[in-house]
Amino acid sequence: MILSRTTQYAIQALIYMGTQPRGVPVLNRTIAENLGAPPTYLAKVLQNLCRGNLLYSYRGKQGGFCLREEGGKITLMQIVLITEGPGFTEDCVLGLKICSDKVPCPMHVNWSPIKQEIVRLLKDQTLDILAAAVMSGKYQLTDLPAAAFSELKLRT
Amino acid sequence: MILSRTTQYAIQALIYMGTQPRGVPVLNRTIAENLGAPPTYLAKVLQNLCRGNLLYSYRGKQGGFCLREEGGKITLMQIVLITEGPGFTEDCVLGLKICSDKVPCPMHVNWSPIKQEIVRLLKDQTLDILAAAVMSGKYQLTDLPAAAFSELKLRT
DNA sequence: TGATATTAAGATAAACACATCCTTTGTAGC
DNA sequence: GCTACAAAGGATGTGTTTATCTTAATATCA
DSSP: OOSOHHHHHHHHHHHHHHTSOTTSOBOHHHHHHHHTOOHHHHHHHHHHHHHTTSEEEEOSTTOEEEEOTTGGGOBHHHHHHHHHOGGGGTSOTTOOSSOOSSSOOTTHHHHHHHHHHHHHHHHHOBHHHHHHHHHTTSSOSOSOSSOOOSHHHHHO | OOSOHHHHHHHHHHHHHHTSOTTSOBOHHHHHHHHTOOHHHHHHHHHHHHHTTSEEEEOSTTOEEEEOTTGGGOBHHHHHHHHHOGGGGTSOTTOOSSOOSSSOOTTHHHHHHHHHHHHHHHHHOBHHHHHHHHHTTSSOSOSOSSOOOSHHHHHO
Protein backbone atom coordinates (compact mmCIF):
# COMPACT_ATOMS: atom_id res chain seq x y z
CA MET A 1 0.00 0.00 0.00
CA ILE A 2 2.79 2.37 0.85
CA LEU A 3 6.22 0.77 0.90
CA SER A 4 8.17 -0.60 -2.06
CA ARG A 5 9.30 -4.21 -2.05
CA THR A 6 12.85 -2.98 -1.54
CA THR A 7 11.88 -1.09 1.61
CA GLN A 8 9.95 -4.07 2.91
CA TYR A 9 13.01 -6.29 2.48
CA ALA A 10 15.20 -3.68 4.17
CA ILE A 11 12.95 -3.39 7.20
CA GLN A 12 12.50 -7.14 7.53
CA ALA A 13 16.22 -7.76 7.21
CA LEU A 14 17.12 -5.16 9.82
CA ILE A 15 14.52 -6.43 12.26
CA TYR A 16 15.85 -9.93 11.73
CA MET A 17 19.35 -8.73 12.49
CA GLY A 18 17.97 -7.08 15.61
CA THR A 19 16.89 -10.51 16.84
CA GLN A 20 20.40 -11.91 16.45
CA PRO A 21 23.34 -11.54 18.88
CA ARG A 22 25.12 -8.23 18.37
CA GLY A 23 28.63 -8.07 16.98
CA VAL A 24 28.40 -11.43 15.22
CA PRO A 25 28.30 -10.98 11.44
CA VAL A 26 25.15 -12.36 9.80
CA LEU A 27 25.36 -13.78 6.29
CA ASN A 28 23.23 -12.35 3.49
CA ARG A 29 22.36 -15.95 2.65
CA THR A 30 21.11 -16.60 6.17
CA ILE A 31 18.92 -13.51 6.22
CA ALA A 32 17.51 -14.31 2.78
CA GLU A 33 16.65 -17.85 3.81
CA ASN A 34 14.95 -16.71 6.98
CA LEU A 35 12.88 -14.09 5.19
CA GLY A 36 12.19 -16.00 1.99
CA ALA A 37 13.74 -13.14 0.02
CA PRO A 38 15.80 -13.50 -3.17
CA PRO A 39 19.44 -13.60 -1.92
CA THR A 40 21.04 -11.73 -4.80
CA TYR A 41 18.53 -8.93 -4.58
CA LEU A 42 18.70 -8.75 -0.82
CA ALA A 43 22.48 -8.37 -1.18
CA LYS A 44 21.94 -5.17 -3.12
CA VAL A 45 19.51 -3.90 -0.50
CA LEU A 46 21.98 -4.60 2.31
CA GLN A 47 24.74 -2.94 0.34
CA ASN A 48 22.57 0.13 0.10
CA LEU A 49 21.94 0.09 3.85
CA CYS A 50 25.72 -0.04 4.36
CA ARG A 51 26.12 3.08 2.24
CA GLY A 52 23.40 4.63 4.37
CA ASN A 53 25.55 3.90 7.42
CA LEU A 54 23.10 1.59 9.14
CA LEU A 55 25.26 -1.52 8.75
CA TYR A 56 28.85 -2.64 8.73
CA SER A 57 29.91 -5.27 6.22
CA TYR A 58 32.83 -7.67 6.42
CA ARG A 59 34.20 -9.74 3.57
CA GLY A 60 35.79 -13.16 3.58
CA LYS A 61 35.55 -15.94 6.12
CA GLN A 62 33.72 -14.92 9.27
CA GLY A 63 32.29 -12.08 7.19
CA GLY A 64 28.72 -10.85 6.87
CA PHE A 65 26.67 -7.86 8.00
CA CYS A 66 26.46 -6.28 11.44
CA LEU A 67 24.25 -3.56 12.83
CA ARG A 68 26.22 -0.48 13.83
CA GLU A 69 26.92 0.12 17.51
CA GLU A 70 23.65 1.87 18.29
CA GLY A 71 21.80 -0.29 15.77
CA GLY A 72 18.89 -0.94 18.08
CA LYS A 73 18.07 2.75 18.01
CA ILE A 74 17.63 2.79 14.24
CA THR A 75 14.13 4.04 13.35
CA LEU A 76 11.94 3.01 10.47
CA MET A 77 12.21 6.59 9.27
CA GLN A 78 15.97 6.25 8.85
CA ILE A 79 15.46 3.10 6.80
CA VAL A 80 12.70 4.53 4.64
CA LEU A 81 14.65 7.69 3.87
CA ILE A 82 17.48 5.53 2.51
CA THR A 83 15.35 3.16 0.46
CA GLU A 84 12.54 5.47 -0.71
CA GLY A 85 14.38 8.76 -0.77
CA PRO A 86 13.65 12.04 1.00
CA GLY A 87 10.53 12.79 -1.05
CA PHE A 88 8.69 10.02 0.78
CA THR A 89 7.43 12.18 3.61
CA GLU A 90 7.30 15.41 1.64
CA ASP A 91 5.58 14.82 -1.69
CA CYS A 92 2.01 15.97 -2.35
CA VAL A 93 -0.64 13.22 -2.35
CA LEU A 94 -1.90 14.35 -5.72
CA GLY A 95 1.63 14.59 -7.10
CA LEU A 96 1.79 18.38 -7.37
CA LYS A 97 5.26 19.86 -7.35
CA ILE A 98 3.98 22.89 -5.50
CA CYS A 99 1.74 22.05 -2.54
CA SER A 100 2.15 23.65 0.85
CA ASP A 101 0.14 25.22 3.67
CA LYS A 102 0.31 28.46 1.70
CA VAL A 103 -0.51 26.97 -1.71
CA PRO A 104 -2.41 23.75 -0.96
CA CYS A 105 -3.99 21.13 -3.17
CA PRO A 106 -7.59 20.25 -2.26
CA MET A 107 -6.37 17.21 -0.27
CA HIS A 108 -3.61 19.01 1.60
CA VAL A 109 -5.55 20.06 4.68
CA ASN A 110 -7.08 16.65 5.17
CA TRP A 111 -3.96 14.69 4.41
CA SER A 112 -1.53 16.62 6.58
CA PRO A 113 -2.62 15.18 9.95
CA ILE A 114 -2.46 11.63 8.59
CA LYS A 115 0.95 12.27 7.13
CA GLN A 116 2.05 13.57 10.51
CA GLU A 117 0.88 10.39 12.19
CA ILE A 118 2.75 8.26 9.69
CA VAL A 119 5.90 10.28 10.26
CA ARG A 120 5.49 9.99 14.02
CA LEU A 121 5.05 6.24 13.77
CA LEU A 122 8.10 5.84 11.55
CA LYS A 123 10.18 7.92 13.94
CA ASP A 124 8.92 6.12 17.05
CA GLN A 125 9.46 2.56 15.94
CA THR A 126 13.02 1.34 16.52
CA LEU A 127 14.68 -1.95 15.69
CA ASP A 128 14.91 -2.69 19.44
CA ILE A 129 11.14 -2.42 19.78
CA LEU A 130 10.36 -4.39 16.64
CA ALA A 131 12.96 -7.09 17.26
CA ALA A 132 11.66 -7.55 20.80
CA ALA A 133 8.15 -7.95 19.41
CA VAL A 134 9.33 -10.65 17.03
CA MET A 135 11.34 -12.43 19.73
CA SER A 136 8.29 -12.53 21.97
CA GLY A 137 6.84 -14.95 19.46
CA LYS A 138 3.60 -13.00 19.09
CA TYR A 139 4.51 -11.35 15.79
CA GLN A 140 5.51 -12.81 12.43
CA LEU A 141 8.37 -11.41 10.39
CA THR A 142 7.81 -13.70 7.38
CA ASP A 143 5.28 -15.95 5.72
CA LEU A 144 7.68 -18.89 5.98
CA PRO A 145 6.24 -21.57 8.23
CA ALA A 146 9.72 -22.55 9.49
CA ALA A 147 10.54 -19.14 10.87
CA ALA A 148 10.18 -18.55 14.57
CA PHE A 149 12.31 -16.21 16.59
CA SER A 150 10.92 -16.86 20.04
CA GLU A 151 13.04 -17.87 23.02
CA LEU A 152 11.75 -21.40 22.58
CA LYS A 153 13.44 -21.59 19.20
CA LEU A 154 16.77 -20.63 20.72
CA ARG A 155 16.75 -23.72 22.93
CA THR A 156 16.33 -26.25 20.13
CA MET B 1 4.16 8.63 -1.21
CA ILE B 2 1.07 6.54 -1.47
CA LEU B 3 -0.80 6.91 -4.74
CA SER B 4 0.39 5.83 -8.19
CA ARG B 5 0.65 8.40 -10.94
CA THR B 6 -2.36 6.77 -12.58
CA THR B 7 -4.47 7.28 -9.47
CA GLN B 8 -3.31 10.88 -9.14
CA TYR B 9 -4.39 11.59 -12.72
CA ALA B 10 -7.73 9.88 -12.10
CA ILE B 11 -8.49 11.91 -9.00
CA GLN B 12 -7.40 15.18 -10.57
CA ALA B 13 -9.42 14.51 -13.71
CA LEU B 14 -12.57 13.67 -11.78
CA ILE B 15 -12.25 16.71 -9.53
CA TYR B 16 -11.78 18.83 -12.63
CA MET B 17 -14.93 17.38 -14.14
CA GLY B 18 -16.68 18.15 -10.88
CA THR B 19 -15.90 21.83 -11.43
CA GLN B 20 -17.52 21.80 -14.87
CA PRO B 21 -21.27 22.07 -15.70
CA ARG B 22 -22.98 18.71 -15.40
CA GLY B 23 -24.31 16.87 -18.43
CA VAL B 24 -22.00 18.61 -20.87
CA PRO B 25 -19.37 16.19 -22.22
CA VAL B 26 -15.79 17.23 -21.43
CA LEU B 27 -13.03 16.38 -23.90
CA ASN B 28 -10.08 14.28 -22.86
CA ARG B 29 -7.90 16.87 -24.55
CA THR B 30 -9.41 19.67 -22.47
CA ILE B 31 -8.85 17.81 -19.22
CA ALA B 32 -5.29 16.91 -20.15
CA GLU B 33 -4.49 20.51 -21.03
CA ASN B 34 -5.94 21.81 -17.80
CA LEU B 35 -4.05 19.29 -15.68
CA GLY B 36 -0.82 19.21 -17.67
CA ALA B 37 -1.21 15.45 -18.06
CA PRO B 38 -0.19 13.41 -21.12
CA PRO B 39 -3.42 13.24 -23.21
CA THR B 40 -2.98 9.73 -24.59
CA TYR B 41 -2.27 8.31 -21.19
CA LEU B 42 -5.09 10.21 -19.55
CA ALA B 43 -7.41 8.75 -22.19
CA LYS B 44 -6.57 5.27 -20.91
CA VAL B 45 -7.20 6.34 -17.34
CA LEU B 46 -10.59 7.81 -18.25
CA GLN B 47 -11.44 4.68 -20.20
CA ASN B 48 -10.71 2.69 -17.08
CA LEU B 49 -12.95 4.95 -14.99
CA CYS B 50 -15.74 4.33 -17.54
CA ARG B 51 -15.36 0.60 -17.08
CA GLY B 52 -15.51 1.25 -13.32
CA ASN B 53 -18.88 2.95 -13.88
CA LEU B 54 -17.84 6.38 -12.65
CA LEU B 55 -18.11 8.05 -16.06
CA TYR B 56 -20.10 7.97 -19.26
CA SER B 57 -18.27 8.35 -22.56
CA TYR B 58 -19.63 9.56 -25.89
CA ARG B 59 -17.87 9.21 -29.22
CA GLY B 60 -17.92 11.48 -32.22
CA LYS B 61 -18.73 15.15 -32.53
CA GLN B 62 -20.15 16.62 -29.31
CA GLY B 63 -18.60 13.63 -27.58
CA GLY B 64 -16.46 13.50 -24.46
CA PHE B 65 -16.73 12.27 -20.89
CA CYS B 66 -19.46 12.98 -18.33
CA LEU B 67 -19.78 12.19 -14.66
CA ARG B 68 -22.61 9.78 -13.94
CA GLU B 69 -25.83 11.15 -12.48
CA GLU B 70 -24.74 11.07 -8.85
CA GLY B 71 -21.16 11.86 -9.81
CA GLY B 72 -20.73 14.42 -7.08
CA LYS B 73 -21.16 11.67 -4.52
CA ILE B 74 -18.21 9.68 -5.85
CA THR B 75 -15.66 9.13 -3.06
CA LEU B 76 -11.89 8.92 -3.36
CA MET B 77 -12.20 5.36 -2.11
CA GLN B 78 -14.27 4.40 -5.16
CA ILE B 79 -11.63 5.88 -7.43
CA VAL B 80 -8.68 4.30 -5.65
CA LEU B 81 -10.30 0.87 -5.65
CA ILE B 82 -10.59 1.07 -9.43
CA THR B 83 -7.09 2.38 -10.13
CA GLU B 84 -5.07 0.63 -7.41
CA GLY B 85 -7.14 -2.48 -6.93
CA PRO B 86 -8.77 -3.92 -3.83
CA GLY B 87 -5.44 -4.83 -2.17
CA PHE B 88 -4.80 -1.16 -1.55
CA THR B 89 -6.56 -1.03 1.80
CA GLU B 90 -5.88 -4.62 2.75
CA ASP B 91 -2.26 -5.50 2.13
CA CYS B 92 0.26 -5.82 4.97
CA VAL B 93 2.73 -2.93 5.34
CA LEU B 94 5.65 -5.33 5.34
CA GLY B 95 4.26 -7.25 2.38
CA LEU B 96 3.35 -10.45 4.24
CA LYS B 97 0.68 -12.54 2.61
CA ILE B 98 -0.61 -13.56 6.01
CA CYS B 99 -1.03 -10.67 8.42
CA SER B 100 -4.12 -10.18 10.54
CA ASP B 101 -5.21 -9.33 14.07
CA LYS B 102 -4.77 -13.02 14.89
CA VAL B 103 -1.44 -13.47 13.10
CA PRO B 104 0.12 -10.00 12.99
CA CYS B 105 3.43 -8.71 11.70
CA PRO B 106 5.35 -6.51 14.15
CA MET B 107 3.94 -3.37 12.49
CA HIS B 108 0.35 -4.51 12.37
CA VAL B 109 -0.84 -3.13 15.70
CA ASN B 110 0.71 0.27 15.11
CA TRP B 111 -0.28 0.55 11.49
CA SER B 112 -3.93 -0.46 11.82
CA PRO B 113 -5.21 2.82 13.31
CA ILE B 114 -3.42 4.86 10.65
CA LYS B 115 -4.80 2.65 7.94
CA GLN B 116 -8.27 3.17 9.40
CA GLU B 117 -7.83 6.92 9.25
CA ILE B 118 -6.72 6.76 5.65
CA VAL B 119 -9.74 4.65 4.78
CA ARG B 120 -12.05 7.03 6.62
CA LEU B 121 -10.58 10.01 4.76
CA LEU B 122 -10.91 8.31 1.39
CA LYS B 123 -14.52 7.42 2.13
CA ASP B 124 -15.39 10.88 3.42
CA GLN B 125 -14.01 12.97 0.59
CA THR B 126 -16.41 13.31 -2.33
CA LEU B 127 -16.02 15.02 -5.67
CA ASP B 128 -18.60 17.60 -4.58
CA ILE B 129 -16.45 18.57 -1.60
CA LEU B 130 -13.19 18.61 -3.52
CA ALA B 131 -14.58 20.41 -6.57
CA ALA B 132 -16.11 23.08 -4.33
CA ALA B 133 -12.71 23.54 -2.68
CA VAL B 134 -11.07 24.05 -6.05
CA MET B 135 -13.80 26.44 -7.25
CA SER B 136 -13.36 28.54 -4.12
CA GLY B 137 -9.97 29.46 -5.54
CA LYS B 138 -8.13 28.56 -2.34
CA TYR B 139 -6.87 25.21 -3.57
CA GLN B 140 -4.75 24.25 -6.57
CA LEU B 141 -5.55 21.26 -8.74
CA THR B 142 -2.42 21.52 -10.92
CA ASP B 143 1.02 23.07 -11.11
CA LEU B 144 0.08 24.91 -14.28
CA PRO B 145 0.18 28.67 -13.70
CA ALA B 146 -2.70 29.25 -16.12
CA ALA B 147 -5.15 27.11 -14.25
CA ALA B 148 -7.65 28.77 -11.97
CA PHE B 149 -11.13 27.50 -11.34
CA SER B 150 -12.44 30.30 -9.15
CA GLU B 151 -15.63 32.21 -9.84
CA LEU B 152 -13.48 35.08 -11.09
CA LYS B 153 -12.26 32.91 -13.91
CA LEU B 154 -15.79 32.20 -15.02
CA ARG B 155 -16.42 35.90 -15.68
CA THR B 156 -13.50 36.42 -18.02
C1' DT C 1 -24.04 9.84 -47.93
C1' DG C 2 -19.74 11.91 -46.80
C1' DA C 3 -16.67 14.80 -43.93
C1' DT C 4 -15.28 15.52 -39.48
C1' DA C 5 -14.63 15.01 -34.54
C1' DT C 6 -14.22 12.16 -30.78
C1' DT C 7 -13.50 7.94 -27.84
C1' DA C 8 -12.05 2.74 -27.96
C1' DA C 9 -8.69 -0.51 -28.53
C1' DG C 10 -4.45 -2.62 -29.56
C1' DA C 11 0.49 -2.44 -30.41
C1' DT C 12 4.62 -0.42 -29.25
C1' DA C 13 8.10 2.04 -26.60
C1' DA C 14 10.44 4.08 -22.57
C1' DA C 15 11.46 4.19 -17.74
C1' DC C 16 11.73 2.10 -13.59
C1' DA C 17 11.52 -1.59 -10.04
C1' DC C 18 12.66 -6.11 -9.18
C1' DA C 19 15.65 -9.95 -9.79
C1' DT C 20 19.62 -12.78 -11.47
C1' DC C 21 24.29 -13.80 -12.99
C1' DC C 22 29.14 -13.37 -13.20
C1' DT C 23 33.47 -11.40 -12.15
C1' DT C 24 36.32 -8.80 -8.95
C1' DT C 25 37.99 -7.51 -4.50
C1' DG C 26 38.99 -7.98 0.18
C1' DT C 27 39.68 -11.00 4.36
C1' DA C 28 40.51 -14.95 7.57
C1' DG C 29 42.73 -19.07 8.50
C1' DC C 30 45.94 -22.35 7.28
C1' DG D 1 51.61 -17.07 0.06
C1' DC D 2 47.45 -20.21 -0.81
C1' DT D 3 42.76 -21.22 -0.47
C1' DA D 4 38.09 -20.65 0.75
C1' DC D 5 34.73 -17.52 1.65
C1' DA D 6 31.76 -13.47 1.49
C1' DA D 7 30.56 -8.91 0.01
C1' DA D 8 31.17 -5.43 -3.95
C1' DG D 9 30.33 -4.19 -8.46
C1' DG D 10 28.78 -4.45 -13.16
C1' DA D 11 25.99 -6.42 -16.80
C1' DT D 12 21.90 -8.36 -17.94
C1' DG D 13 17.15 -10.06 -17.78
C1' DT D 14 12.16 -9.69 -16.49
C1' DG D 15 7.94 -7.47 -15.29
C1' DT D 16 5.16 -3.47 -14.38
C1' DT D 17 4.01 1.20 -14.78
C1' DT D 18 3.89 5.09 -17.53
C1' DA D 19 3.50 6.97 -22.02
C1' DT D 20 2.91 7.16 -27.16
C1' DC D 21 1.18 5.90 -31.69
C1' DT D 22 -1.94 4.02 -34.96
C1' DT D 23 -6.17 2.31 -36.44
C1' DA D 24 -11.06 1.30 -35.72
C1' DA D 25 -15.61 2.42 -34.21
C1' DT D 26 -19.11 5.79 -33.51
C1' DA D 27 -21.66 9.99 -33.54
C1' DT D 28 -22.86 14.63 -35.47
C1' DC D 29 -23.86 17.54 -39.00
C1' DA D 30 -24.00 19.30 -43.57
